[in-house]
Amino acid sequence: MEMIELGRTGTQVSKLALGAMQMGGVTSEADSIRILDRYREAGGAFLDTADCYEWWRHVGSRGGESEELLGRWLRAGNHRDQVFLATKGSAVPAYSPDLWDADGNPDWELARKTFEGAGADTLRHALDGSLRRLGTDHVDLYYVHVDDLGTPLEETLEALSGLVTAGKVRYLGWSNVRTWRLERIRQLCERHGWVAPVALQQQHSYLRPKAGNTSASIVGAEQQDYLATHPDLQLVAYSPILKGIYDDPAKRSGHWMMDNYEGPDVDARLAVLAEVAAELGTTPNRTVLAWLLHQNDPSVIPLIGPRTVEQFEDLIPAVDVKLDASQLARLDAAGA
Template sequence: MQTIELGRTGRQVSAMALGTMQMGGSTDERDSVHILNRYLEIGGSFLDTADCYEWWAHPGILGGQSEELLGRWMRDGNHRDEVFLATKGSAVPIYSPDLWDADGNPNWELARRTFEGAGAGTLRGALEGSLRRLGTDHVDLYYVHVDDRATPLEETLEVLDSFVREGKVRHLGWSNVRTWRLERIRQLCARNGWTLPVAVQQQHSYLRPGAGVESSSIVNAEQLDYLAEHDDQTLVAYSPILKGVYDSAAKRDGHWMMDNYTGPDTDARLAVLAEVAGETGVTPNQLVLAWLLHQGAPRVLPLIGPRTPEQFEAALPALDVKLSEDQLERLA
């Protein structure tokens, strides 16, 4: 496992991060521990979780299962000093019985309207809860999980800065955020001497979002350009293989992840991807991860979120793929 510098902090982190969203939910304890141990075994260290994971899998509960599982794993194996630990706050929905239907299915529309937000008191309570569940006195990276435009940025940035000054957080990040907000955050941090977020976690993959897609969560050309110009912030790419759709045309057909990625160049990019995958002897999913690892302007740190040990193992060949300049130009 190679490492890259997080922003310009001097801190080296694994070039591929491990997302633990489904651990303690869709992924049971045994498989979760197996994946975590294997990740350490291959030299990985960057673990990503959030306080809301995985509320939608447990009717009546608002998350915390992933953090609790990680806390047990770190305690039982004495792993805390071996990992770069990231968690997030602001996205837990306000409790309502209407968050789940009679069959236990989550009401995402309600959850997106009622997330708790990034007010100072809310974030402080969220961080304390995360530290308790994780069984640690600090996290290495703390994200605002969902950009909260109802709370003044000054309030959010000031309390985040206090977390760093108190030693409870080493570095800050922001997720699901528009480019103009990133620039506003930068200006306020410079003006007030507050700690600048060094990680920007967004949905990013090989396919480009289609024309007219307006999502604060998906990287567009403007955001790529902005992050290329500001290399003190690293792009952490979640859902890099779009639920694994690259390996199967049948899976792509009608898959909800493709809703944002249908455009005039989609077929052409998929064709080049298949061609280069054949040349390199890997699957299209693996090639997408390898391509992201090769990006330099901006640097991209893919975040994988395997549900099973088999899915985890399937991602690993990407770490060994070396793409030629010709192949990178064709994939560009």
């Protein structure tokens, strides 16, 4: 697997990252270990998790299952020095029995209203909990998981900078955040001498958000332009294949993931995607990942989160899919 510089840090990471959100939850421990082992065998070394994963899977959970599983895997195989390890804080909701209904389904509206946020003490305690579960004295990348508009940025940034100074974190990142906030964050860091974020984790795929989309979590045209002119801020793209909808027309019909994309632009891009995938003798899902891996303005690190070993094995060949200039141009130009 190819390596790529993370922003302008000088640190090399694998060009395809592996998300562990479902590990310790819907994905069994045995299958999780197999996926992690296969990823390392393929040359992968960029692992991503969060302290909230996956509280919503079990009534009464406070999250941390994914970090605990990764900690066991890291210790068992002495893998810690072989991987670039990222985790996140700020998105654990305040505990309430109302977070789940009688059937065990999570109440996401309530959760979003009660995220613990990015206060200084909250982040310090959250990171210490993550380090304990992961069984390490530091993480390589620490994200603010959900941008917290209720806490002064100065408080958050000073605390995060202190975590780097203390040696508990090497680099900082932000996720689910609007472009104007990124610029404000960067200005404050420059003004006060605080450590600035080097990574932005957002939802990003081949389909473009529909007109009128208001999500702070999806890369739009403005944010893409911002990233292209600030190459020191690395884009890490989560949900790059949108839950696998590219391979299955029946699956994407009515799928909630399509709510932010539906429109005439989708049909036009899917048609060209299918043509190019057929030319390459591969799947649309892999072709999307390959297209993202070819991007350099801005550069993109796709973050896959396979639920099963079979899904991982289906996606990993994407690292060897090569798109020529003509195919890239057609994919880029496609649209209503």
